[in-house]
Amino acid sequence: MSIDQATPAEWNGLSLDPARRKATPIYRGVLKYFPDAIAAVAQCSYQGNLQHNSPDVLFWDRSKSGDEHDALMRHLLEAGTVDTDGILHSAKVAWRALAALQKEIEESRRDPE
Numbered sequence: 001m002s003i004d005q006a007t008p009a010e011w012n013g014l015s016l017d018p019a020r021r022k023a024t025p026i027y028r029g030v031l032k033y034f035p036d037a038i039a040a041v042a043q044c045s046y047q048g049n050l051q052h053n054s055p056d057v058l059f060w061d062r063s064k065s066g067d068e069h070d071a072l073m074r075h076l077l078e079a080g081t082v083d084t085d086g087i088l089h090s091a092k093v094a095w096r097a098l099a100a101l102q103k104e105i106e107e108s109r110r111d112p113e
Contacts, residue, residue: 013105040091041098047087048095065099072096 015021031038045058052064065071075083075092083089 037091037094040088041094044087044091044095047085051085060099068096068100068103072100 014024045060049055049058049060052061053059072093075089075096078089079093081089083092
């Protein structure tokens with residue numbers, strides 16, 4: 001099934017099956033564990049948006065961000081320090097890891113042509 005054929009619950013990674021949905025505890029299994037880290041990644045996302053886009057709309061312009069693994073490694077080399085824009089390099093590592101994972105999941109859902 002392609003993304004455009006899926007329902008919103010299916011294309012955002014949530015199953016329509018109640019048992020499978022229970023096995024995806026987004027709040028209790030991620031957000032509740034890492035509130036400070038999630039906030040740091042959100043701040044990183046916002047700062048990146050200010051750098052690359054209008055401050056009026058939060059938007060991931062994928063055309064300006066295609067080298068997630070290389071960028072992740074560059075920031076990983078400076079983990080534990082703060083970048084020149086005031087954002088922790090580790091937050092940028094996490095953002096890039098999430099970006100790479102998101103793209104990988106989306107790619108796995110595409111129909112073979």
